[in-house]
Amino acid sequence: MQFTSMILSNFQISPGYWRMRLTAPREFGHAEPGQFIMLRTSSGIDPLLRRPFGIFDAGLHSPPQTGAASHPFFEILYKVVGKGTSLLSSLHENDLLDVLGPLGKGFDMGIPGEEKLIVGGGVGLAPLYLLARELVKHSPVRLFAGGRSRDDILCITEFERLGVECYVATEDGSLGECGVVTEALLKRLDSRNRQKSAIFACGPHGMLDAVSKIASERSIPCQVSLEGYMACGVGACLGCVTPGKNRTAENPDFRCVCAEGPVFDSRELGWGNI
Amino acid sequence: MRPDMGIEIAGMKLRNPVIAASGTFGYGAEFAPYLDLEKIGAFATKGLSLKPRGGNPLPRIVETPGGMLNAIGLQNVGIDSFIADKAPFLRTVDTPAIANFFGNTVEEYAEMAERLDNVAEIAALEVNISCPNVKEGGILFGTDPAQAAAVVRACRRMTGKPLIVKLSPNVTDIVRMASACADAGADALSLINTLTGMAIDLKLRRPALANITGGLSGPAIKPVALRMVWQVARSVKLPVIGMGGIMSGTDALEFMLAGAAAVQVGTASFINPGALQKIAEEMEKWLSENNVESVRSMTGALQ
Ligand SMILES: Cc1cc2nc3c(=O)[nH]c(=O)nc-3n(C[C@H](O)[C@H](O)[C@H](O)COP(=O)(O)OP(=O)(O)OC[C@H]3O[C@@H](n4cnc5c(N)ncnc54)[C@H](O)[C@@H]3O)c2cc1C
Ligand SMILES: Cc1cc2nc3c(=O)[nH]c(=O)nc-3n(C[C@H](O)[C@H](O)[C@H](O)COP(=O)(O)O)c2cc1C
Ligand code: FES
Numbered sequence: 249m250q251f252t253s254m255i256l257s258n259f260q261i262s263p264g265y266w267r268m269r270l271t272a273p274r275e276f277g278h279a280e281p282g283q284f285i286m287l288r289t290s291s292g293i294d295p296l297l298r299r300p301f302g303i304f305d306a307g308l309h310s311p312p313q314t315g316a317a318s319h320p321f322f323e324i325l326y327k328v329v330g331k332g333t334s335l336l337s338s339l340h341e342n343d344l345l346d347v348l349g350p351l352g353k354g355f356d357m358g359i360p361g362e363e364k365l366i367v368g369g370g371v372g373l374a375p376l377y378l379l380a381r382e383l384v385k386h387s388p389v390r391l392f393a394g395g396r397s398r399d400d401i402l403c404i405t406e407f408e409r410l411g412v413e414c415y416v417a418t419e420d421g422s423l424g425e426c427g428v429v430t431e432a433l434l435k436r437l438d439s440r441n442r443q444k445s446a447i448f449a450c451g452p453h454g455m456l457d458a459v460s461k462i463a464s465e466r467s468i469p470c471q472v473s474l475e476g477y478m479a480c481g482v483g484a485c486l487g488c489v490t491p492g493k494n495r496t497a498e499n500p501d502f503r504c505v506c507a508e509g510p511v512f513d514s515r516e517l518g519w520g521n522i
Numbered sequence: 523m524r525p526d527m528g529i530e531i532a533g534m535k536l537r538n539p540v541i542a543a544s545g546t547f548g549y550g551a552e553f554a555p556y557l558d559l560e561k562i563g564a565f566a567t568k569g570l571s572l573k574p575r576g577g578n579p580l581p582r583i584v585e586t587p588g589g590m591l592n593a594i595g596l597q598n599v600g601i602d603s604f605i606a607d608k609a610p611f612l613r614t615v616d617t618p619a620i621a622n623f624f625g626n627t628v629e630e631y632a633e634m635a636e637r638l639d640n641v642a643e644i645a646a647l648e649v650n651i652s653c654p655n656v657k658e659g660g661i662l663f664g665t666d667p668a669q670a671a672a673v674v675r676a677c678r679r680m681t682g683k684p685l686i687v688k689l690s691p692n693v694t695d696i697v698r699m700a701s702a703c704a705d706a707g708a709d710a711l712s713l714i715n716t717l718t719g720m721a722i723d724l725k726l727r728r729p730a731l732a733n734i735t736g737g738l739s740g741p742a743i744k745p746v747a748l749r750m751v752w753q754v755a756r757s758v759k760l761p762v763i764g765m766g767g768i769m770s771g772t773d774a775l776e777f778m779l780a781g782a783a784a785v786q787v788g789t790a791s792f793i794n795p796g797a798l799q800k801i802a803e804e805m806e807k808w809l810s811e812n813n814v815e816s817v818r819s820m821t822g823a824l825q
Binding site: 249250288293294295296297298346348476477479480482483484485486487489490495499500501502507522 | 545546547548552553555556568574575576577580581582583584585587588589590592594597740741769789791792793794795796
């Protein structure tokens with residue numbers, strides 16, 4: 249679906265990280281956790297291509313003024329890294345944006361009741377909040393959030409408010425444990441008592457690679473949300489692909505991140521070839 | 523008064539001159555949620571080869587000012603899977619589908635043409651000659667007039683369907699290439715394919731694309747494309763399908779003035795998946811506002 253959205257709010261939540269709330273059509277309510285949107289950061293030709301962002305939250309927005317009707321919204325959480333994202337950070341309430349979405353295939357919710365372990369690195373937390381909101385309805389949920397420093401740990405109170413148990417690790421030790429987030433994840437996995445778990449992860453490639461190894465060594469189901477250089481977002485340009493598990497010199501097994509993903513079962517991917 | 527938007531090209535009747543460019547429109551179905559496929563003139567499917575192809579390593583695309591570079595490497599499902607999995611959808615849409623294809627040798631091109639000739643869902647063939655001739659040691663079919671003519675002759679023998687030849691702009695003399703393809707039996711020429719370019723990541727001191735070079739498309743190439751369409755249309759007697767950076771109805775009409783009988787739209791579909799339909803509507807609106815009765819009268823009407 250393609251639609252024009254009005255910005256409801258846009259503010260910095262941590263140095264370099266922003267959170268934007270936008271209006272959405274009614275149908276957007278069906279967005280699955282893990283799906284993404286693509287938006288134009290300029291109506292001109294620079295930047296030319298749309299920029300992809302995970303759906304951080306979606307729901308009904310109740311305006312602060314009493315009496316005003318509530319209407320559907322969605323939110324994105326974004327890090328300013330270049331021209332497009334810095335243009336986004338300069339936008340204000342009531343500005344309009346051209347949005348495409350929800351796009352792609354989201355997370356599979358797994359078996360109700362089983363422990364759900366969510367792993368997020370930096371802005372990789374973005375698509376995991378909507379996921380956590382769904383998962384807590386049926387399962388105990390633990391979040392493992394990692395980043396370079398405390399500034400990269402986003403929206404933890406939000407997750408806590410859902411009843412999610414949060415573990416934080418920073419590389420410089422400025423918040424939570426000092427180290428990488430996978431160490432905290434390992435500790436939890438090894439203290440389990442025959443309990444069945446499922447892992448959901450989004451973040452930098454190195455982190456996803458490590459998490460998927462940890463999961464496969466313990467035969468724990470693991471879904472990862474990937475990024476790719478996207479032009480179209482609808483499976484047409486083949487710019488965003490990632491190698492699948494069957495990739496060899498003879499078999500060109502490429503999976504399309506925008507259409508077949510961005511969420512994949514980690515066993516389906518050709519990690520060594522990425 | 524509503525202007526007449528219909529055109530005829532290489533024996534095909536199209537409801538309007540706006541055609542989706544190969545490699546930017548998947549196999550058609552991908553865009554069905556975003557536009558009415560029966561409101562566009564035709565669409566060209568992703569370049570096909572005999573065997574499926576995996577394409578190039580990543581990254582394959584990078585944005586540049588007003589455009590993008592791609593080095594997809596002609597990833598495609600291969601002709602068998604195209605016929606089994608993609609062609610059935612084409613039957614459900616009342617809009618001509620054009621099969622874009624390529625080969626590594628003249629013989630492969632001919633075999634592709636023969637096989638596609640038998641696919642009822644395909645209205646026309648578009649030969650992409652921007653590939654290296656593997657047998658002749660990598661000489662580009664698209665830059666050597668004799669090689670291009672050999673490909674076109676071989677394909678012509680295999681098909682009675684309209685045969686469009688897609689020209690590469692990466693040549694010194696586009697008219698020589700166009701004439702060679704015309705003499706070899708093409709029914710129409712489409713141009714331009716992407717312009718070879720490069721982008722560098724200064725911080726990493728590396729090329730931005732894994733393939734080092736890629737093809738430039740989008741608004742940045744429009745002036746080059748217009749010039750080449752104008753040169754070819756005035757010197758070769760075949761209908762020309764113009765493309766390169768078309769983003770709006772007025773862009774498309776400029777190509778028609780330069781001599782194009784129809785246009786293709788590529789990169790614009792990435793920015794706006796409904797672009798083709800919108801462009802056709804904008805053309806109609808402009809014609810009606812300017813009291814032009816038929817879109818056909820715009821072709822070559824440059825004063
Ligand atoms: C499915 C998906 C979901 C995403 N979700 C989020 C999200 O929720 N929040 C968020 O902040 N970001 C997200 N991203 C990344 C975001 O799209 C890019 O950071 C953004 O496009 C950069 O735009 P820019 O114009 O600011 O930067 P540019 O000027 O385009 O680039 C700045 C730098 O970032 C690099 N870069 C740009 N795009 C990508 C990319 N897709 N992958 C890797 N490197 C890239 C460039 O090489 C360059 O070095 C997501 C990406 C994908 C594919
Ligand atoms: C991602 C991408 C893939 C393409 N793949 C093909 C292809 O398979 N065969 C082909 O003949 N042209 C291919 N092209 C070229 C386009 O069809 C078109 O000639 C070119 O992009 C210029 O038009 P535009 O500026 O409107 O995009 C591709 C272009 C892009 C951007
Ligand atoms: S972004 Fe174009 S195919 Fe995925």
